[in-house]
Amino acid sequence: MPSMPMPGGATGAASPPTAPAATGHVSIKNFAFSPATVTVPAGTTVIWTNEDSDAHTVTDKGGMLHSPTLDTGATYQYTFTTPGQYSYLCSIHPFMLGTVVVTP
Numbered sequence: 001m002p003s004m005p006m007p008g009g010a011t012g013a014a015s016p017p018t019a020p021a022a023t024g025h026v027s028i029k030n031f032a033f034s035p036a037t038v039t040v041p042a043g044t045t046v047i048w049t050n051e052d053s054d055a056h057t058v059t060d061k062g063g064m065l066h067s068p069t070l071d072t073g074a075t076y077q078y079t080f081t082t083p084g085q086y087s088y089l090c091s092i093h094p095f096m097l098g099t100v101v102v103t104p
């Protein structure tokens with residue numbers, strides 16, 4: 001990838017010019033997290049996007065993940081820095097379960 005100066009400067013989103021942070025994406029649709037299990041290396045920002053017509057949340061029991069109610073099209077993101085396995089659910093529909101596996 002050629003190295004180019006940042007055009008214009010402030011774009012609102014803080015993205016490092018080199019070594020862009022990895023991102024993982026989880027869709028929320030049909031009352032399920034998709035994929036239900038996502039595996040990412042430590043330091044990855046996982047972004048959930050609600051693609052349902054119903055509101056959902058991303059919530060874990062430990063309080064680490066605590067999104068507001070996500071309406072259609074809303075997103076929630078969290079950067080996982082510690083390896084481990086993180087289970088979460090939708091607090092509105094507790095049968096909706098998901099897991100983030102963070103590898104070193």
Ligand SMILES: [Cu+2]
Pocket residue numbers: 031055056057090091092093096
């Ligand atoms: Cu839900």
